Amino acid sequence: MRSSIFLKRVSLRNYKSIASCDVRLSPLTYLVGANGSGKSNFLDALHLVRDALSGSLDNAMNERGGLSEVRRRSRGHPTHFGIRLEFELPTGEPGHYAFTVGAVPSGYEVQREECCIGGIGKGPFFELERGRIIKSSETAFPAVTADRLALVSASGLSAFRPVYDALIAMGFYNLNPKVIRELQKPQDGRLLKPSGENISSVIGHLARTNPTSKQVIEDYLHAVVPMVHGVERETVGPMESLSFKQDMAGDKNPWRFLAQNMSDGTLRALGILTALFQGNSDHSPSLIGIEEPETALHPAASAALREALERASERTQVIVTSHSPDLLDDMKIEPESLLVVAAEEGVTRIVPLGKGSREVMRQHLCSAGELLRLNQLNPDPVSPDTPALKQAELFGEPR
Structure with missing residues (x-):
């Protein structure tokens, strides 16, 4: 069976x-760190790539406050930021996509951009500097400008379309119970939106096209909230909502309640489960990123949530941010699936688990959750000369 991993390596x-x-x-990566350590910034970098390709770089930057809010602040005042993604396409072909964005008097420009499938000289590739083609495997390349990512234009070429499609199919979620609770306009229900603003349409779409996934969502929701036995899309005039079947004392048949009457924890759990098990053979996320899935859930629900994350990661790569010992309290979690996020003097470090903590977990002496409770979930120590602290090389062949 093909691995669910889409993004193999990320350099920022x-x-x-x-x-x-x-x-x-x-396949399932936990970004573990305290509040304010920078976990969300890692996911946001991937989210920016998705937004810039599916919309425009200008909109993606403006939604984040512009270049000055995206690039790192420091005494040296960096004038640029860069992202490199090494991936594996559904066909099994490896490749990478990288770009840097820097300041110019008129605002910003894409200083350099590179996409390669299968290795330079082995498959399709292009390299641009400031909107000009430097190298390309293609005899004809569409017109590009320095204020946009060239992959958007290159997606019109069959060689690069799979990369574009996979990158815009990444989904990032910070589910909002208030948004899920409100009446919603009927929308495209193929893929869930970031806050859950189209979840009624997604549940309705799954009921029609993938009832098996809908049943999985309902089964896990019942495990998290035992009184709830099912959920359906409900038409409310020109709008729509969700109705839940829930046990009531003294009645052998469940009652139906609209989303507006359900707790934050129930709605957030439904949103997380829908994000994990959405899609079908025609439309599925290539990667799912979820911010702190344990929020608003009772600690007793952690085991069911963890099982859902693991099951979903068998078919779609999953990245979650967390600082919950309960969610990580499982001896089966592999040390390689943990990345420790720590902030030192305002600078975020994201590194693998330290050797000592890895050995403790491999010998099943403590779970990751127990180490976190003991404040012993330590990062891999690095010196200024190690690659982890050197500037990440963004371009060229995979290292």
Whole structure:
């Protein structure tokens, strides 16, 4: 069976609080760190790529406050930021996509951009500098400008379309119970939106096209909230909502309640589970990123949530941010699936688990959750000369 891993390695430079990071990802990766350590900034860098390709770089930057809010702040005032993604396409072909964005008097420009599938000289590739083609495997390349990512234009070429499609199919979620609770306009229900603003349409779409996934969502929701036995899309005039079947004392048949009557924890759990098990053979996320899935859930629900994350990661790569010992309290969690996020003097470090902590977990002496409770979930120590603290190389062949 093909691995669910889409992004194999991520390198960032000067992105928000992250000066430099270079990490490998697993089918299920936990980014573990305290509040304010920079976990969300890592996911946001991937989210920016998705937004810039599916919309425009200008909109993606403006939604984050512009270049000055995206690039790292420091005494040296970096003038640029860079992102490199090493991936494996559904066909099994490896490749990488990288770009840097820097300041110019008129605002910003894409200083350099590179995409390669299968290795330079082995498959399709292009390299641009400031909107000009430097190298390309293609005899004809569409017109590009320095204020946009060239991969958007290159997606019109069959050689690069798979990369574009996979990158815009990444989904990032910070589920909002208030948004899920409100009446929603009927929308495209193929893929869930970031806050859950189209979840009613997604549940309705799954009921029609993938009832098996809908049943999985309902089964896990029942494990998390035992009184709830099912959920359906409900038409409310020109709008729509969700209705839940829930046990009531003294009645052998469940009652139906609209989303507006359900707790934050129930709605957030439904949103997380829908994000994990959405899609079908025609439309599925290539990667799912979820911010602190344990929020608003009772600690007793952690085992069911963890099982859902593991099951979903068998078909779609999953990245979660967390600082919950309960969620990580499982001896089966592999040390390689953990990345420790720590902030030192305002600079975020994202590195693998330290050797000592890895050995403790491999020998099943403590779970990751127990180590976190003991404040012993330590990062791999590095010196200024190790690659982890050097500027990540963004371009060229995979290292």
